[in-house]
Amino acid sequence: MKQFALIGAAGYIAPRHMEAIKKNHCELTTAYDINDSVGIIDSFFPNARFFNEFELFDRHIDHLSRTGNKIDYISVCSPNYLHDAHIRYALRSGTHVICEKPLVLEVDKLDSLVAMENATGKKVNTVLQLRLHPAIINLKNKVDKEPNDKKHDVDLTYITARGDWYQTSWKGDINKSGGVAANIGVHFFDMLHFVFGELIENNVHHFSKTRSSGYLEYQKARVRWFLSIDANDLPDCAIEKGERTYRSITVQNKEIEFSGGFNDLHNICYQQILEGRGCGVEQARCSIQALSEIRRKTPTGYTSDSHPFLR
Ligand code: NAD
Numbered sequence: 492m493k494q495f496a497l498i499g500a501a502g503y504i505a506p507r508h509m510e511a512i513k514k515n516h517c518e519l520t521t522a523y524d525i526n527d528s529v530g531i532i533d534s535f536f537p538n539a540r541f542f543n544e545f546e547l548f549d550r551h552i553d554h555l556s557r558t559g560n561k562i563d564y565i566s567v568c569s570p571n572y573l574h575d576a577h578i579r580y581a582l583r584s585g586t587h588v589i590c591e592k593p594l595v596l597e598v599d600k601l602d603s604l605v606a607m608e609n610a611t612g613k614k615v616n617t618v619l620q621l622r623l624h625p626a627i628i629n630l631k632n633k634v635d636k637e638p639n640d641k642k643h644d645v646d647l648t649y650i651t652a653r654g655d656w657y658q659t660s661w662k663g664d665i666n667k668s669g670g671v672a673a674n675i676g677v678h679f680f681d682m683l684h685f686v687f688g689e690l691i692e693n694n695v696h697h698f699s700k701t702r703s704s705g706y707l708e709y710q711k712a713r714v715r716w717f718l719s720i721d722a723n724d725l726p727d728c729a730i731e732k733g734e735r736t737y738r739s740i741t742v743q744n745k746e747i748e749f750s751g752g753f754n755d756l757h758n759i760c761y762q763q764i765l766e767g768r769g770c771g772v773e774q775a776r777c778s779i780q781a782l783s784e785i786r787r788k789t790p791t792g793y794t795s796d797s798h799p800f801l802r
């Protein structure tokens with residue numbers, strides 16, 4: 492049974508990691524967060540030790556390794572800008588890593604992680620769960636069979652409304668989250684690369700604290716994309732159903748149904764990692780490079796290849 496520690500145990504996503512550890516028959520022995528609102532641990536691992544000071548957490552991890560109870564994996568669920576520091580800590584402690592997305596905010600950080608993986612012999616895995624969504628797997632299987640020069644016209648619309656708290660939290664701080672495109676859009680930038688191949692062109696039409704939009708050309712697709720956390724952008728079909736999330740991908744004007752089926756993906760992600768088939772640093776590179784470019788480009792405003800929601 493693999494032993495886990497978790498950094499960022501009090502946060503929104505941490506329970507999904509606890510559940511994935513449990514469902515994959517592993518044990519969470521140690522948890523750490525600077526916030527002590529972590530009673531959720533009892534629902535999964537009532538015997539886990541919890542620390543809210545890094546030094547005490549570190550002492551315990553070291554103690555476990557000296558007493559034959561070495562941690563196998565450290566899961567990182569801290570804010571995005573802390574990922575690389577927490578990954579380096581885990582690798583230095585001799586554990587593999589499962590880190591939430593985006594693995595890092597800048598591509599040069601990936602190279603230092605590769606160097607540390609090589610030096611420690613431990614692997615850095617990341618959570619890119621849209622690659623595991625059945626609808627996306629079906630689409631990839633279809634596209635893989637097509638000739639390399641076939642280009643699809645794709646529209647991607649991803650609206651997931653967030654209240655005022657989002658901007659007040661670290662998620663609303665571009666230096667800490669990478670902005671809305673990095674924090675939420677990373678999933679679809681990765682998924683588009685996974686399905687349609689190498690990224691060729693990356694144009695930004697709009698970039699703000701609540702909304703981003705642009706045009707991406709991949710080896711096998713031309714993509715108009717629109718991402719928003721503003722409830723005012725929700726289309727009528729979502730509002731009528733009382734939903735605050737609208738996710739749509741059309742390929743050649745045909746809808747790929749992928750609005751449901753998100754719940755179990757962390758469990759599958761952990762299963763694949765434990766089987767040695769996890770997404771690592773190299774799989775994360777394309778989307779992180781794209782996001783770094785998007786942050787630096789000057790938005791052009793509406794153009795002929797803009798997503799219709801931007802009009
Ligand atoms: P959150 O703010 O709810 O949780 C982050 C936690 O990290 C908080 O409990 C905070 O106290 C803790 N923390 C902050 N600084 C710390 C430090 N120095 N040491 C230890 N703990 C520290 O955020 P969240 O939504 O849980 O996001 C956490 C990570 O998960 C982010 O990387 C985010 O991008 C990712 N995430 C992924 C998905 C997904 O669908 N895969 C969904 C949500 C979040």
Ligand code: HP7
Binds near residue numbers: 503653662674675736
């Ligand atoms: N929610 C919270 O209560 N707290 C949060 O911190 C986040 C959401 P979905 P997920 O916002 O940071 C997506 O849109 O899919 C509420 C991104 N993942 O389904 O779980 C929210 O208000 C993720 O990468 O959220 O997460 C809703 O009521 C990104 O970090 C409900 O949870 C995260 O938003 C569900 O909201 C974020 C994907 O898009 C796959």
